[in-house]
Structure formats: C-alpha cells, structure tokens
Amino acid sequence: MSQPGSNAVGVDNAYRRKFNREEYAERAREREEKDEEGRFKSKSKGPPVQRKALKHRDYEVDLISRLGKTQVVTPIAPLSQQAGYYCAVCECVVKDSANYLDHINGKKHQRALGMSMRVERxxxxxxxxxxxxxxxxxxxxxxxxxxxxxxxxxxxxxxxxxxxxxxxxxxxxxxxxxxxxxxxxxxxxxxxxxxxxxxxxxxx
Ligand SMILES: [Zn+2]
Structure with missing residues (x-):
C-alpha cells in the first residue's frame, strides 16, 4: 500500500543499524586495544617468563625408602618430617605415593621447576x-x-x-x-x- 513510506522507514532503520554497527565495532576495537594494553602492562610488571618445554625425569622417584618404618610425627615438626611425601620444590606434603606422583607430574610442580606443560615435538x-x-x-x-x-x-x-x-x-x-x-x-x-x-x- 504505502511502499515508499515503509521503504523510508526501512532505509531509516538500515541507516541507524549501520551506524550502530559501526559505532559498536569502533567501541569493540577500542576495548580490544585497551585489553591488549592491559595485558601487556600486567605482563611487563614481572620479568618475562619463558618456560621450557616438558622434560623427562633424570632421577628415580623414591617412593619406598621409608616404607615400613616407624616415625614419630608431631604437628609442629617441619614439613619435611611430617607424615607423607614431602616436595622440597613446592614445600608441601602429599599424603600418599599416588598423589605424590600426581603432584610431581602436575602443572604447579612443573611450573615451579620452570617448565610449561607443553611437550617438545x-x-x-x-x-x-x-x-x-x-x-x-x-x-x-x-x-x-x-x-x-x-x-x-x-x-x-x-x-x-x-x-x-x-x-x-x-x-x-x-x-x-x-x-x-x-x-x-x-x-x-x-x-x-x-x-x-x-x-x-x-x-x-
Ligand atoms: Zn612439588
């Protein structure tokens, strides 16, 4: 019926939408730039860390040297003399051998050793x-x-x-x-x- 009228509305809408799109695109670009800057800043705060690729262990894991031995444990004893497996790198105690293996193969421990979890091809x-x-x-x-x-x-x-x-x-x-x-x-x-x-x- 009123083709030109609806057309006009359509054009108007299209124009607005276009404008908005451009504006939002512009805003998004700005935001991204800011994010990038922020990321750069937060990175530059500490020394840049280049983690090495994962390496295989060159030592034997000692899981059984204290097997069957008796030891008095007090809560005030140093961590290395607490019950369980002590990790000197992370200064923590893990309660059993399975969890200890998980720990020394885990992300936190490897990171403490300066390695990422990435494996070199x-x-x-x-x-x-x-x-x-x-x-x-x-x-x-x-x-x-x-x-x-x-x-x-x-x-x-x-x-x-x-x-x-x-x-x-x-x-x-x-x-x-x-x-x-x-x-x-x-x-x-x-x-x-x-x-x-x-x-x-x-x-x-
Ligand atoms: Zn550890």
Whole structure:
C-alpha cells in the first residue's frame, strides 16, 4: 500500500543499524586495544617468563625408602618430617605415593621447576637415538647388573645399620639394669648411713 513510506522507514532503520554497527565495532576495537594494553602492562610488571618445554625425569622417584618404618610425627615438626611425601620444590606434603606422583607430574610442580606443560615435538633423530640408547642398555645388561649390585650393597648396609642399632639398644638396657641393681645393692648402706640400720640393733 504505502511502499515508499515503509521503504523510508526501512532505509531509516538500515541507516541507524549501520551506524550502530559501526559505532559498536569502533567501541569493540577500542576495548580490544585497551585489553591488549592491559595485558601487556600486567605482563611487563614481572620479568618475562619463558618456560621450557616438558622434560623427562633424570632421577628415580623414591617412593619406598621409608616404607615400613616407624616415625614419630608431631604437628609442629617441619614439613619435611611430617607424615607423607614431602616436595622440597613446592614445600608441601602429599599424603600418599599416588598423589605424590600426581603432584610431581602436575602443572604447579612443573611450573615451579620452570617448565610449561607443553611437550617438545621430538625429531626423528631424537627418537632413533633414544631407541639406540635403550637397545644398548638391553644388550649390555651391565646396567641392570650394576643396579642389582648397588641394591644388594644398599640392603647390606641397611641391615648392618639395623644390627648396630639393636646392639646399642641392648647395651643401653644392660646399663640401665646394672644401674638399677647398683642402687638396690647400695640401699642397705644408705639405710645404715642414715641410721636406720642402727634402729634394728638398738631395739635388740
Ligand atoms: Zn612439588
């Protein structure tokens, strides 16, 4: 019916919408720039941190050295002597071995070590050389033998230490017993010294 009229409205709307779009786009751009600046500022506050890619452990995780041992634990003892697995890097105690493994493989711990969780992509040469190393290890067998010798030696030393402690405990008990007997033997002397021995004789 009134095509031109509705058209005019449409044009008007279109114009407005266009204007708004441009305005909002402009605002968005400004906001993004501000965000970027903010991000840059917050980054520049601290020293720039370039975290290294994840590396494999080059040490054996000790989970069993305190297995079966008894230890007195008090809440005021330093963290490293509390019950559980102590992480010296993060200065925290984890309650069991599974959680300890989770912890040392986790983000927080790796970050404390200066590593990101990103894994470097290995090259073909790296993979090949790794295979070579592992193959040599398997063929030579000297590694495992040496490992076994070390373990046996360690166990022997631990056994020696335990025996020594047992001997010492026995010695101490003997000393205590001897001291007790001595005081018992001395008792009559003490009694006469204090005049108690005399009572008996004077009564007679
Ligand atoms: Zn840690």
């Amino acid at each position: 290995a090259s073909l040469e790296q993979v090949q050389s790794r295979f070579e190393i592992l193959k040599k290890r398997k063929v030579a067998g000297s590694f495992t033998e040496q490992d076994l010798d070390e373990r046996i030696l360690k166990q022997q030393q631990e056994e020696e230490e335990r025996k020594r402690q047992r001997r010492e405990r026995k010695k101490e008990k003997k000393k205590e017993k001897a001291a007790e007997e001595e005081t018992e033997e001395r008792d009559p002397d003490v009694a006469t010294m204090m005049g108690f021995g005399g009572f008996g004789s004077s009564k007679k």
